[in-house]
Amino acid sequence: MRTIDLRGRSLRVAELLAVVPRAAEARATALHVAAEIVEDVRVRGEEALREQAGRFDRVTDHAIRVPADHIADAVASLDPEVRAALEEAIRRVREASAAQVPAPRTTELGPGARVTQRWQPVSRVGVYVPGGKAVYPSSVVMNVVPAQVAGVRSVALASPAQADHDGRVHPTILAAAGLLGVDEVYAMGGAGAIGALAHGVPSLGLDPVDVVSGPGNNFVAAAKRAVAGVVGTDSEAGATEILIIADDTADPRLVAYDLVSQAEHDEQASAVLVTPSARLAEAVAAEVERVGSATRHRERVAAALAGEQSAIVLVDDLDAAESFSNAYAPEHLEIHVADAAASAARCTSAGAVFVGSYAPVSLGDYLAGSNHVLPTGGQARYAAGLGSHTFLRPQQVIEYDRAALAQVRDGIVALAEAEALPAHGEAITARFAGDQGPQDLSGASA
Structure with a gap:
């Protein structure tokens, strides 16, 4: 990882953002390509999806609409330990998501004058679950549970067809869908899947949805932008980001593990450490090299950490670190400082904030009860992570x-x-x- 020294410099927000650039060129390319793929699906439907499956997933002649027995088989063969973990994740996310559903509230403005605020769920949701470099049954939970808690009646799920599984959706993803009672599943991936959910595919019996949600790579995020206005979308959850604020009290070994844990997602993943401690920066750099070289996806990790989107940033003090974080607005923010709770209160722009050494991002990815579908690319300045609120529309009822x-x-x-x-x-x-x-x-x- 490169080191950027900002000590002794007073920078404006735009200058801070320029210091650690995101993969802007890759995202611009993705937007152009994704828009073409979405339009192809809108015009040619199933034919376009099959061509895309052959091109991107190396799969042909597969059942795009997943038969019910595939889902049942996946549930029956699910590893008991994985099933127990998924069921616990479902329980925790369901409980936390319920807190996001506001109760109706009536305001009495005078005798006979009432305005009631109520939150109505959308009727139908399309959930996207990635399946390229990794398998994400946890994303099934993170998307479907909040929609169900919100009161959504119809959920369609899409995930890429897997060449290693005879063109089927990965069985662990199918099993997670089955545990949640989702029986409308499609073997389709990438930007094409987003286009299909938004526009519908009559030959598959796929009706258009009202909201598309779910994480993915930059092409999936760009496809959401391409269908915005046709359907609602959650935030553009593209290539993952982690920013860690740490001081001399932090354990460099744990900081390194957490940076590497997110870098293994994708070569475009962003891993940033911001610290006022040169000693810690040096120790973390050494630990990252050690940890990264020993992990299974070491080549992917190395590419992400060597990219322009990743860096160790040296600043004058904790105030400067927090200002940098608020300007960057990371998807995941970890805080490893002496008074982590106080620092978290000052860090207002992040998709999710992980406070202290025992709240790593990996916890949020699986069993914290929070949602791991979060805004990337700086959108945390104005956008929220996925939750039951994503699928609710506030309405006002006026009675005079x-x-x-x-x-x-x-x-x-x-x-x-x-x-x-x-x-x-x-x-x-x-x-x-x-x-x-x-x-x-x-x-x-x-």
Whole structure:
């Protein structure tokens, strides 16, 4: 990993962001390619999906709509230890997600004047679960459980067809879907799967969804941008990011393990350490070399850590480290400092914040109860991670009786005239045209 020394420098936000660039060129290329793939699926449907499966997944003539017996077989053959872990993850995520569903709330603005805020679930959700360099049954849990908790009635799940499994979706992913009662599963991957969920594929019996969610590579994230406006999407959860703030109290070995744990996802993964301690920076660099060279995906890790998106950043003090983090807005933020809770309170821009040495990102990936589908690419400045709220639409229900409307009649008429929209005011005064009560359109007393 390269080292960037910012000590003695006072940098604005834009300058901080320029110091550790993200893989912007790769994302720009992905957006162009993904938009073409999505459009191809919109126009040619199943034919395009099959061509893409052959090109990207080395699979042909497979069942894109997964038969029910494939799901049942996967559940039956699931390793008992993995099943127990998935069931515990489901329990924890379900409990934490329930806290994200607001109760209806009615505001009484006066006698007979009520506005009720309620949250309505969307009807149908499309969940994407990656299946390229790794297998993610945990992502099935992280997407499906919040949708179910929100009250979504219909869930369709897509994951790439696997050449090593005769063109089927990976059995562990199928098993996770089965444990959650999801029976509409499609063997399709990448940007094409996002396009299929958004636009529908009649020949497969795949109806369009209302919201598409789920993590993936830069092409999946770009495809979500391509279908935005056609359907709702969660944040663009692209190639993973970890930023660690650490001081002299941190254990360099644990910091190194956590950086490597995220770098193993993808060559485009971002791993950043920000510290005021030159001693710690040197120790972490040595540990990263040792840990990274010994792990199974050492080549992938090495590529990610050598990329321009990864670095060890030296700063003057903890305040500077926190400012850097807030400007960067990482997907995952770990805090390894003496007063980690206080630092976490000041770090306001992150997809998820992991506080202290015993809350690594790996915990959040599986069994913390939090959701691991999080915004990347700086979107944590304004976007939230996946949760039940992703699948809810706030609605306001307005109830006024005649007396309550009379209280605001003159104000409405005045504002309507000020905006040169007199019919707005007339719609109000028509209800008070006589003293006998509201009027119908013919002018007769109601």
